[in-house]
Amino acid sequence: MGNGANFRQRVLVCQNRTCRKQGARKVLAAFQAQLVPGVEIESSSCLGQCGMGPMVLVLPEEVWYCGVRADEVLAIAQRHLREGKPVTAMLYKKFHH
Template structure:
């Protein structure tokens, strides 16, 4: 049994995500989870490089292993309400690897 129902990782390191606003995305996700009273069951962690540089800010949600790319602060409410709370990944934000990531 998992300690958390959902575990969210936001890349805040590496060469590109930090320059694309990933810290603000992390903060917005965490703030929205907190506002919903779910901090004990949904963990939002800062993560190191997720090796998909140039497609960020990158976010990955476990246990589903759903990846999101190019996430903005404006997108975070949808991720929290539709996916983390509602159980339906936000298809329009899903990251599909189409080319090698920048190194």
């Protein structure tokens, strides 16, 4: 994991076993393809929410997305990472009511 010194935001994409079974590799690749300036994409170990994946955590604001599909990554990159507006419909309800 990087130290984030040159980044305003970090996106952690869980690559542990349960999330990988749910398609996390494709989700990570989709984020890496977006190249949003100032945003670091990181492969993460288990985020402690196994079974709800693929899990994605955006820092420093601690916004969680669950069950992310590769074809949803563009919306997160565009609306959240570029425009600063988290995609409400896709948030992980356990942490965002």
